[in-house]
Amino acid sequence: MRPGTPAVASAAVTEPAEPPLIHASSLTKRFDDFTAVDGIDFEVRRGEAFGFLGANGAGKSSTMRMIGCVSERTDGELQVLGLDPRGHGTDIRGRIGVVPQEDNLDTELTVWDNLLIYGRYFDLPRDVIRRRAEELLEFAQLTERKHDRVDPLSGGMKRRLTIARALMNRPELILLDEPTTGLDPQARHLLWERLYQLKREGATLVLTTHYLDEAEQLCDRLVIMDRARIVAAGSPRALIDAHATREVVELRFATSDARDDAALALEQDAAGARVEALAERVLVYTDDTDHTMGRVDALITPPASVLVRRSTLEDVYLMITGRTLDE
Amino acid sequence: MTATDRPERRSPHVPATAGRITPIGLLGRRPVAIIERNFLAYRRMWALFLTGFLEPLLYLGSIGVGVGALVGGVQLASGHTVPYEVFVAPGLFAVAAMNGAIMDTTFGFFVKFKYGKTYDAMLSTPLGVADVAIGEVTWAVLRGAVYALAFLVAMVAFGLVESWWAVLALPIAMLIAYAFAGAGLAASTFMRSFVDFDFISLALVPLFLFSATFFPLERYPEWLAAVVRITPLYQGVSLTRAVVLGDLHWGLLAPVTYLVVMGTVGLRIAARRLGTLLQP
Amino acid sequence: MTATRSGVLRVVEREAQIFKSLWRGPVILSFITPVMFLAGMGVGLGGMVDDGTGGSGAGASDLGGLDYLSFVTPGLLVASAMQVAAGESLWPVMAGKKWMRTYHAMVATPLDARHVFGGLIVWSGVRAAMSGAAFLLVAAILGGVPSPWAPLALLASVGCAMAVSSLVATFAVGQESDQSFAVLMRIGIIPLFLFSGTFFPVEQLPDAVEPFAAVSPLWHAAELARGATTGHIEALEVLLHSLALVGFFVVGWWWGTRRFTRELQT
Ligand SMILES: Nc1ncnc2c1ncn2[C@@H]1O[C@H](COP(=O)(O)OP(=O)(O)OP(=O)(O)O)[C@@H](O)[C@H]1O
Ligand SMILES: [Mg+2]
Numbered sequence: 001m002r003p004g005t006p007a008v009a010s011a012a013v014t015e016p017a018e019p020p021l022i023h024a025s026s027l028t029k030r031f032d033d034f035t036a037v038d039g040i041d042f043e044v045r046r047g048e049a050f051g052f053l054g055a056n057g058a059g060k061s062s063t064m065r066m067i068g069c070v071s072e073r074t075d076g077e078l079q080v081l082g083l084d085p086r087g088h089g090t091d092i093r094g095r096i097g098v099v100p101q102e103d104n105l106d107t108e109l110t111v112w113d114n115l116l117i118y119g120r121y122f123d124l125p126r127d128v129i130r131r132r133a134e135e136l137l138e139f140a141q142l143t144e145r146k147h148d149r150v151d152p153l154s155g156g157m158k159r160r161l162t163i164a165r166a167l168m169n170r171p172e173l174i175l176l177d178e179p180t181t182g183l184d185p186q187a188r189h190l191l192w193e194r195l196y197q198l199k200r201e202g203a204t205l206v207l208t209t210h211y212l213d214e215a216e217q218l219c220d221r222l223v224i225m226d227r228a229r230i231v232a233a234g235s236p237r238a239l240i241d242a243h244a245t246r247e248v249v250e251l252r253f254a255t256s257d258a259r260d261d262a263a264l265a266l267e268q269d270a271a272g273a274r275v276e277a278l279a280e281r282v283l284v285y286t287d288d289t290d291h292t293m294g295r296v297d298a299l300i301t302p303p304a305s306v307l308v309r310r311s312t313l314e315d316v317y318l319m320i321t322g323r324t325l326d327e
Numbered sequence: 328m329t330a331t332d333r334p335e336r337r338s339p340h341v342p343a344t345a346g347r348i349t350p351i352g353l354l355g356r357r358p359v360a361i362i363e364r365n366f367l368a369y370r371r372m373w374a375l376f377l378t379g380f381l382e383p384l385l386y387l388g389s390i391g392v393g394v395g396a397l398v399g400g401v402q403l404a405s406g407h408t409v410p411y412e413v414f415v416a417p418g419l420f421a422v423a424a425m426n427g428a429i430m431d432t433t434f435g436f437f438v439k440f441k442y443g444k445t446y447d448a449m450l451s452t453p454l455g456v457a458d459v460a461i462g463e464v465t466w467a468v469l470r471g472a473v474y475a476l477a478f479l480v481a482m483v484a485f486g487l488v489e490s491w492w493a494v495l496a497l498p499i500a501m502l503i504a505y506a507f508a509g510a511g512l513a514a515s516t517f518m519r520s521f522v523d524f525d526f527i528s529l530a531l532v533p534l535f536l537f538s539a540t541f542f543p544l545e546r547y548p549e550w551l552a553a554v555v556r557i558t559p560l561y562q563g564v565s566l567t568r569a570v571v572l573g574d575l576h577w578g579l580l581a582p583v584t585y586l587v588v589m590g591t592v593g594l595r596i597a598a599r600r601l602g603t604l605l606q607p
Numbered sequence: 608m609t610a611t612r613s614g615v616l617r618v619v620e621r622e623a624q625i626f627k628s629l630w631r632g633p634v635i636l637s638f639i640t641p642v643m644f645l646a647g648m649g650v651g652l653g654g655m656v657d658d659g660t661g662g663s664g665a666g667a668s669d670l671g672g673l674d675y676l677s678f679v680t681p682g683l684l685v686a687s688a689m690q691v692a693a694g695e696s697l698w699p700v701m702a703g704k705k706w707m708r709t710y711h712a713m714v715a716t717p718l719d720a721r722h723v724f725g726g727l728i729v730w731s732g733v734r735a736a737m738s739g740a741a742f743l744l745v746a747a748i749l750g751g752v753p754s755p756w757a758p759l760a761l762l763a764s765v766g767c768a769m770a771v772s773s774l775v776a777t778f779a780v781g782q783e784s785d786q787s788f789a790v791l792m793r794i795g796i797i798p799l800f801l802f803s804g805t806f807f808p809v810e811q812l813p814d815a816v817e818p819f820a821a822v823s824p825l826w827h828a829a830e831l832a833r834g835a836t837t838g839h840i841e842a843l844e845v846l847l848h849s850l851a852l853v854g855f856f857v858v859g860w861w862w863g864t865r866r867f868t869r870e871l872q873t
Contacts, residue, residue: 393801541647
């Protein structure tokens, strides 16, 4: 096993009962000589919400596409619903629901016809399709837009319709690639609401995201991907406990010189467990906030603003990769 | 817990059937669903569908009747002379079938492929790339056949059909449509942008004009006639002309084979290319 | 007025810029297509017309003494101008208005909707002149241009392009999608192309239909162009046909400026 690649799979061994819904080991995807996914291991269990977190180009979508059986793995093992995508792609795709990163609704059709024809792709009988489509329109709050074309719908509506569409075949497993990217906060919360609902009803969710708050909210377990590899894995809480300090002090400065001087001084003073100078702020990771604040008060140029907060996944990410997600 | 007392399916390592690995999504279950999809889409774009067969009909009026009046009669290879519009109609019938087949497999395909990502959505369901290719080609054959039928009705109405063998024109139209749909779809998978479609037009215009559509092969210089004989639309034109004028012979099996091979090769290339493009 | 003129030039400049970067496809098409028609219809089919293999046709006499190639050359010249103009005034307009919203970017500068519209029309004329000149040269080599006045036919070509462009762009800018464009081509442009005295004299049309040629800009342009390439036309005819083309353009301009302004600046 590669150093820095925690054994997610081995954690699952202690778990008895059901076999995992997805099992991947040394899963690899290469495009010519570029490696997009580099020997990752993970398992997804029935009924959980599992997240892939990582910056642009980390390999999240490539992984999702292999799970969704639209991209053949180059190497390693992959099983989805107990089947190998090689040779069973059609069967697997019949039992999963896919929400791709970019909406690919059929713009030549209406909202209703989109659901209808998607059901036909799964060879469902028409009366079943009609019943489910009505329900799902309700679920997606699009009943009034039933006969409208897809084009003029807002981004949030399109996203909800894409999710509704993915549920037409009552999937056991739902793959959501950045389900909320590009949505306003209200639309995001509405979508989260819908995803909780699905989970309560017993669906297994696999999702990717750039948003750490989203991962914290939705995921039971997650892996952090960086440059085609998994660099950390576990529940959001466990990751924060393992990789971050209790609290973070965020300092902003008027000038970049002041920022650099302060970062240096705090580092030398051992103001916290770790000092990180970012583009526009300085972060001090600490388990002893009083001590840290004392050091901050002693700075020659005082910061323009000070914020003390609990650690988040974002900090975990920064600790592990040395970069922020939103760069 | 040990590895041995786990149920078999815990690790259902599926061995690839010896020597044969089915790619991830070549053949699924339902190319028919793609035809349904196009039907649904055109329900709201009916004018676009219905006007599709007008062009050859208008040519029949302008060139066949209008210019035909200046031409008079055409002497066929078989020796007898027919009015010009009788000569030109079978050619335009073949064009109608070709047009119907080309519309959704070239430009229409590309819009959905590139901008709508429609096929990505299809492939995340049990459908596979071969379903997509077969479905689109079948749809195109149907569209070509509908246009050809409409044109045939017009021909009968204008009294331009000389033989009962003309009922065979319909299966011939489907052959023509199949050949051009397969080839068109295959070509479209190599297009990088809309600009590239100019090259398809650039190929279609000479086929339209120089497949013995408007004047018989005897009028071409020897070398050009030889070239025309091996071009695809000429096969369709000569087949149609033979059945409409009741001039059947075994030699017609050659163009039939030509069109079947052309469609099938195109279809296979298209399916393979779609796999490369959509399932990288 | 000077402001308007330089604004229009800005827009034409942009079109030319785009054209230069992808000239191959459009140039090849707008030049080769009519040349292929000339070879197929003028030479190939024309050979059959001139041979006058009998039937009802009396051959050359119906064409005012012209051989078929000379008859069809001016028709194809202006018809291809119309095709180019229609093509330039449909999809690019939808791209400017909606797909890429370049028109909205333009009217956010000192340019206004009239410049956008005017630039488009002028550009159609430029395109028609360019491909028309090349076409005439080929036709002359093939022997389809008997008169030295032929270059004047390019004026008819440009006039036709600008009139068609003003009307078609006015239609296009009012649409919300390009669905109707193919339909317009099929029920508008292609019938004009085939029945405006391009391939056979309009006198051959049924008597009830013949007067409708007067509402085809292409017929007026074809008559003018034929006058130039053959050298046979009355001064009065020149005047009337030219006035007709100007009339189409004025209607298109009047209506189009309103529509462009409404679409882009409200
Ligand atoms: N079809 C392809 N051909 C070549 N390279 C590809 C292809 N698809 C993805 N890649 C490359 O693989 C890498 C991982 O891409 P992927 O889409 O999986 O990233 P991601 O984590 O989903 O990123 P994002 O957050 O931007 O969606 C990228 O560098 C990308 O350029
Ligand atoms: Mg992605």
